Amino acid sequence: MREITCAAISELVEKLCVEAATLLPADLCRVIEALEEKEESPVGREILRDIRDNYTLARNRGVPICQDTGMAVVFLRLGQEVHITGGSLMEAVNEGVRRGYVDGKLRCSVVKDPLRRENTGDNTPAVLHIEITEGDECTVTIAPKGFGSENMSAMRMFTPAATREDIENWIAECVNTAGSNPCPPVILGVGLGGTIEQCALEAKKALLAPMDQPNPDPYYDDMEQKTLEKINRLGIGPQGMGGRVTALAVHIRPTATHIAGLPCVVNMSCHATRHAEGHL
Secondary structure, three states: OEEEEHHHHHHHHHHHHHHHHHOOOHHHHHHHHHHHHHOOOHHHHHHHHHHHHHHHHHHHHOOOOOOOOOEOEEEEEEEOOEEEEOOOHHHHHHHHHHHHHHOOOOOOOOEOOOOOOOEOOOOOOOEEEEEEEOOOOEEEEEOOEOHHHHOOOEEEEEOOOOOHHHHHHHHHHHHHHHOOOOOOOEEEEEEEEOOHHHHHHHHHHHOOOOOOOOOOOHHHHHHHHHHHHHHHOOOOOHHHOOOOOOEEEEEEEEEOOOOOOEEEEEEEEOOOOOOEEEEO
16 A cells, blocks of 8 residues: 655645646647648738747746636546545545636636625635555646637537437537637547446547547547548638638547437537646
8 A cells, every 4th residue: 555645736736727727738739830831811820820929928037828717627647555644535636726827926716706706815715536556656637728629619419329420410510500709729529439428428528638649549530530530611610700620630439328319419618628647
């Protein structure tokens, strides 16, 4: 049995909150830079250059990529041979988020009640997802989610009679309906199957998929590419100003479901799909 202290978890979460807000993942930067050369619209190319200049400046100056530094979504993979000591795991995560956002001077955007709307002042509570794994390690991933794109996410309960093309077309229609609201070019995390709450979680996890690796299942890799092509034929373009680069990627995470169901959730994210990972 290996012991990991709450203090160590708080320290790591604090560090990752700041890192995620200021450093766009390298694989995502490479995709944006490659597509800048392929964008047919002069305005679209200029916007993609601005996006590149923005994340370069953020990295060099240690400032946020976007003014909306998001609600802190924390994925914690905890080995079953780990014993957490020195307090509450949930409180340790929230303490790390609190210090990361307040001391890191990131915008605090969380209200403690959805109707009464009082800001908590420190961006807590975080959204925490815990997965128990084998071994004695703890892996923490911080994925701050801004709500310009989150608000454009969608859910649909298809019947099992729905075809793959039906689903591809609906995903593309979600992007078409969203238009410029999610600050395209977008990245789409798609959950497919499970129950409704599991499907939504898989969609969120899908946003963390590597940008430079194909889906390990050739069937879904082909579906992702076909859906991406349909989206980029919509003509929405960067920031909704027209062009071919409306989406950077579609990532699909399928999971087992009931014989009578076929839930699908699209979790939409802007180009600044931020995340950072650390290990204890």
